[in-house]
Amino acid sequence: xxxxxxxxxxxxxxxxxxxxxxxxxxxxxxxxxxxxxxxxxxxxxxxxxxxxxxxxxxxxxxxxxxxxxxxxxxxxxxxxxxxxxxxxxxxxxxxxxxxxxxxxxxxxxxxxxxxxxxxxxxxxxxxxxxxxxxxxxxxxxxxxxxxxxxxxxxxxxxxxxxxxxxxxxxxxxxxxxxxxxxxxxxxxxxxxxxxxxxxxxxxxxxxxxxxxxxxxxxxxxxxxxxxxxxxxxxxxxxxxxxxxxxxxxxxxxxxxxxxxxxxxxxxxxxxxxxxxxxxxxxxxxxxxxxxxxxxxxxxxxxxxxxxxxxxxxxxxxxxxxxxxxxxxxxxxxxxxxxxxxxxxx
Ligand SMILES: Cc1ncc(C[n+]2csc(CCOP(=O)(O)OP(=O)(O)O)c2C)c(N)n1
Ligand SMILES: [Mg+2]
Numbered sequence: 001x002x003x004x005x006x007x008x009x010x011x012x013x014x015x016x017x018x019x020x021x022x023x024x025x026x027x028x029x030x031x032x033x034x035x036x037x038x039x040x041x042x043x044x045x046x047x048x049x050x051x052x053x054x055x056x057x058x059x060x061x062x063x064x065x066x067x068x069x070x071x072x073x074x075x076x077x078x079x080x081x082x083x084x085x086x087x088x089x090x091x092x093x094x095x096x097x098x099x100x101x102x103x104x105x106x107x108x109x110x111x112x113x114x115x116x117x118x119x120x121x122x123x124x125x126x127x128x129x130x131x132x133x134x135x136x137x138x139x140x141x142x143x144x145x146x147x148x149x150x151x152x153x154x155x156x157x158x159x160x161x162x163x164x165x166x167x168x169x170x171x172x173x174x175x176x177x178x179x180x181x182x183x184x185x186x187x188x189x190x191x192x193x194x195x196x197x198x199x200x201x202x203x204x205x206x207x208x209x210x211x212x213x214x215x216x217x218x219x220x221x222x223x224x225x226x227x228x229x230x231x232x233x234x235x236x237x238x239x240x241x242x243x244x245x246x247x248x249x250x251x252x253x254x255x256x257x258x259x260x261x262x263x264x265x266x267x268x269x270x271x272x273x274x275x276x277x278x279x280x281x282x283x284x285x286x287x288x289x290x291x292x293x294x295x296x297x298x299x300x301x302x303x304x305x306x307x308x309x310x311x312x313x314x315x316x317x318x319x320x321x322x323x324x325x326x327x328x329x330x331x332x333x334x335x336x337x338x339x340x341x342x343x344x345x
Pocket of ligand 1: 089137138139140166167168169170171197199200201266
């Protein structure tokens with residue numbers, strides 16, 4: 001596991017001594033399924049990019065390519081019934097919770113078979129069954145909602161935690177700190193997961209943040225935080241496991257700053273002039289989360305190149321099927337324009 005910085009009292013350091021090959025702290029089944037889950041997100045997002053280019057997806061569409069290890073590593077540390085909430089870069093989060101790629105793709109294309117019956121689109125999908133609470137387009141808005149879900153967990157004494165994801169840009173929103181205060185005041189079981197992909201639209205974190213070590217942002221509220229290599233699915237899993245235990249044990253919120261990188265533009269219309277091609281290529285070539293995980297599987301003797309290729313083939317078939325399902329699903333009938341808009345309590 002990558003060494004990481006921390007504001008919590010217990011820091012872990014398990015650096016590799018030269019010549020010593022550490023045993024991986026996860027099982028073959030875990031690592032294999034995480035590799036596959038990351039691949040599903042990668043291929044799904046590539047397909048969504050294609051469908052967007054073909055005019056089959058309209059409106060906003062924010063791809064998660066490059067960040068897959070974050071959501072897959074965290075999900076591996078969650079338990080059945082824990083909630084997940086995030087912003088608009090949300091397709092990976094939905095797939096990681098086990099939502100059906102068919103329903104997600106159909107929603108992206110505005111079809112009846114989508115999770116919001118074709119009326120929510122990329123940024124507004126939900127699944128009660130999988131405890132996925134969106135999908136929010138207002139930067140930072142999901143953070144107090146995540147704290148609210150955690151409040152409900154505590155009130156109902158159900159032992160669940162809420163994984164609340166937000167970006168480095170969202171970390172500068174005022175409502176985040178109101179939520180931090182209440183979350184610690186009442187020791188709510190919430191994980192504040194900051195996906196630091198280094199950019200908020202075209203603004204780098206160094207241009208926008210006075211303190212760029214975002215894991216320290218809870219210090220004045222008494223919330224511990226760790227910096228994590230968000231390109232390493234095992235490091236993410238271990239950090240999330242520790243944070244989830246903290247929250248589940250009644251000790252309150254925990255912050256993880258997951259250092260990651262998005263390969264594509266902010267949204268589909270972003271020409272990405274604010275960074276160099278070299279910077280992107282360096283991440284792709286040396287830090288890619290799927291390549292790194294595949295290498296670990298091969299180095300540990302748990303898979304070979306052929307097995308990884310076969311997995312990719314299976315995954316592509318699942319994703320192609322989701323695109324076919326989406327294309328075949330009808331658009332919602334105009335009579336549905338005002339249905340599902342408001343549910344009276
Ligand atoms: C309250 C609010 N302000 C501004 C915007 C416009 N906006 C959309 S995404 C975004 C950048 C957010 O970046 P970050 O939190 O780092 O998330 P990322 O896109 O990198 O995943 C901005 C400013 C918005 N949607 N909501
Ligand atoms: Mg960002």
